[in-house]
Amino acid sequence: MSTSWPLWEVFIRPRRGLSHTHVGSVHAPDAAFAVRNARDLYTRRNEGVSIWVVPSAQITASSPDERDEFFDPAADKVYRHPTFYELPEEVRHL
Amino acid sequence: MNRFALVLGLADDALIAAQRLAEWVANAPELEEDVALANIALDTLGRARVLLAHAGEIEGAGRNEDDLAMLRDEREFTNVQLAELENGHFGTTIARLWLYSTWQLTWWEALTSSTDETLAAVAQKSIKELRYHVDHGERWVRRLGDGTEVSHERMQDGLDRVWPHVAELFTNWVGTDLIEQGVTVAPATLEARCRERWAHVINEATLSTPQVPTVPGGGRRGIHTESMGYLLAEMQHMARSHPGATW
Numbered sequence: 551m552s553t554s555w556p557l558w559e560v561f562i563r564p565r566r567g568l569s570h571t572h573v574g575s576v577h578a579p580d581a582a583f584a585v586r587n588a589r590d591l592y593t594r595r596n597e598g599v600s601i602w603v604v605p606s607a608q609i610t611a612s613s614p615d616e617r618d619e620f621f622d623p624a625a626d627k628v629y630r631h632p633t634f635y636e637l638p639e640e641v642r643h644l
Numbered sequence: 645m646n647r648f649a650l651v652l653g654l655a656d657d658a659l660i661a662a663q664r665l666a667e668w669v670a671n672a673p674e675l676e677e678d679v680a681l682a683n684i685a686l687d688t689l690g691r692a693r694v695l696l697a698h699a700g701e702i703e704g705a706g707r708n709e710d711d712l713a714m715l716r717d718e719r720e721f722t723n724v725q726l727a728e729l730e731n732g733h734f735g736t737t738i739a740r741l742w743l744y745s746t747w748q749l750t751w752w753e754a755l756t757s758s759t760d761e762t763l764a765a766v767a768q769k770s771i772k773e774l775r776y777h778v779d780h781g782e783r784w785v786r787r788l789g790d791g792t793e794v795s796h797e798r799m800q801d802g803l804d805r806v807w808p809h810v811a812e813l814f815t816n817w818v819g820t821d822l823i824e825q826g827v828t829v830a831p832a833t834l835e836a837r838c839r840e841r842w843a844h845v846i847n848e849a850t851l852s853t854p855q856v857p858t859v860p861g862g863g864r865r866g867i868h869t870e871s872m873g874y875l876l877a878e879m880q881h882m883a884r885s886h887p888g889a890t891w
Contacts, residue, residue: 555674577676583783587676590683 557606558584560591562598570602578603645819647760648702649722650828652712653817653864654751654763655695656723659713660872661744662688663879667731680780684741687773691766698762714883718873719866725859726809728872735788735795735802742781743806746841747813749774750834759826782845789849800851807854812861813838 555577561570573592578584584603593601612620624630665685672678696709707715726744731737752774755767788799814835822828846853861867882889 555676577674579787586780586783587680590680591676594683 555579558588558603559606559609560584560588561602561604562588562592563600564598566599570600573597575606576603581605645817645822647822647827648699650818650822651695651699651702651760651763653722655692655699655712656721657727657748658688658692658695660721660723660875661727662686662692663875664728664731665737665741668737673734681737681741684777684780687777691770691773694762694766698766710883714880718868718876721868721872721876722864722866724809724812725861725863725869726806726813728863728869728875729806729809730871732802732805733798735798735800736805737802738781738784738788738799739802739806741777742785742845743810743842745774745777745781747834747838749778750837751831754829754834757826758828763827785845785851786849789846789851796850799849800854803846803851804854804856808856808859809861811858812863815861815864817864 556579557575558578558581559575560573562573563570576584576587576591578587581603585601588601588603592598662685665681665688668681669678669685672681692713693709696712700707700709700712726740726747729736729740731740749771752767752770755763756771758764758767785799788795790796791799814832816831818828818830823830843853
């Protein structure tokens, strides 16, 4: 039966100032119902103050086949991490 | 009619509606709708619990919420018959949920200014919940009514089955002293707003207002439909088989 309703990806903002984070998906007949179903499934325990839904079919994802050329080249570029600065003694908690 | 009877009637409306709706758990047409209906039932049960406890306090005879929910017989329940009507098909359930929630919302909006502080507090919490329940009901009525030929037929059929019990919602059962004291309003004062809202949504959903005869009602006097006994048997059997049991 569930195959008759499209799938929606759900993003919840836990509180003001934070960004929406992907939490899972729901089935729903339209966008308005998707927001409501997401409310019932993903904010039952006060997890959020805002909900986004996106049709799962609209998401373009990278392919596992492309993993090597996508992600491996970054592996040997440690200079992209901000670990080469010397901090003065006086600066703490950074 | 005293304040105990008023609060108990309001509590029974919620308790029985919650129990009936909860029958959909693990049976709804979609998993997401299953959770939505359970969620609405839980809101409603929460309202019933506070009201039953409040009724027990007013009565002052030592009965708590559990005693009032589980140890009364059918004739002692004073909910409107609309609350107990069988789920039927999904269109019937949506029709009942929608009519019930719209009517309840107008009640509790009116009770936000009740001179009974507990009722006023329950009202503040309930109107937020009920707005959501009304929204859920209205969306389904529109979607099914203005959907396919089959969904339209089912939605209209559901409305036709439930509609005969609407008149009972507005018949007077509260004492004039309670109205004068500002504890409650007269049920009839809610009728115009409810019917206006229903007519609006029925029109949007391309449905028609049912032309069906009204049933006598009598829920407020403990007179119920045939299915009420079965509902109570299922709800109360555990508490009665094992008195005082805890876990």
